[in-house]
Amino acid sequence: MKESCDNFAEMLVDYADGGLSPEQSTKVADHLSECEDCRALLNGLQKSLELAQVIWEDNLSQTTETIGIPAPGRIRRRSWPRYAAAAILIVSAISITSRIINKPAKDEPTFAEIERKITEAGNAARLLAAADLLGAYSEAETIVKQQYRRIVETYPDTSAASKAKLQVE
């Protein structure tokens, strides 16, 4: 890149976004017609933004498809529902592990299934605890109902879903 390119590099982002005045645009376009390095940089600016948008859109679509299912082994961070969820997880884990040890029958669920169920039970309990707490605020009625419905729809097989169902009905 030539020394004079530094002056143009400042303007390239605005040029790519169409944010320059007509005079400035013409000046940059003239320089681009002569400078391969700046053309490559402009291409990089456009391409990197397009790719960033692909990543953002993909991430957004993931959030609208999946609701609140954490990665395996993930530790939840909020303190108030964590203890309730942790207690449920520990009790469930001990109970299920004990069943596995004592009755290793062929039709027993796989470890992955058990892990998923534990995660779902913990998640649902956490969301239920949050909804119950929010229920104390009359203004939050809409959010709370939304939350109960979400628990019922997302984690239908959990005990929290049964409790949430009672609140929805």
Next chain:
Amino acid sequence: MNEDFAARVDHTAGQRSSKPNMVDIFLAQQPRLRRIAAGMGLDASDVEDVLQDVSIKALKGPANLQGKEQSTRWLIRVTLNRCLTEHRRRRTFKRHTGEILKRRSQNDAASKPTAEKVIQAEELEIVRQNLQKLDDTLLPPLVLRYFCDLKSKQIGEVLDLEASTVRSRLRDARMILAKKLQKRGLEP
């Protein structure tokens, strides 16, 4: 889609009320806050956590907020700060390039030839990694400008920065991504 989104933002921002109902504002702004959190690279469950926290904060929201415009800015700021905490705490933009491309090819009837996909996969991975590494001062303006279609002035109001500072940060962020991509292109 982005234009509609920006229009909605301007529309809601223009309405003023002396006593804003934060819950209503939160519910109205929820799609935008979700978009911001996704743009900041959080995965689905983190996004839900963030939105839940923000909804609770909205209920306890500061009493000195005046009108929808100020309340909306406050909600965006709270969401961004919460996302930044997650951003520092764990790796963001976790979904692998292969998964992104697979999903795109499933959704894209006119999929590109294999050779082009390979090149795009490498480039996509470079951008993904560098979005992940982007400084806390650079990622929020980038997301608000190019994913939420806010103008530099609006971003400045949310982040409490001059519009010129926002533009400068946007330039820095864009240059980092572009140069990393270019550098890869020059490597043998």
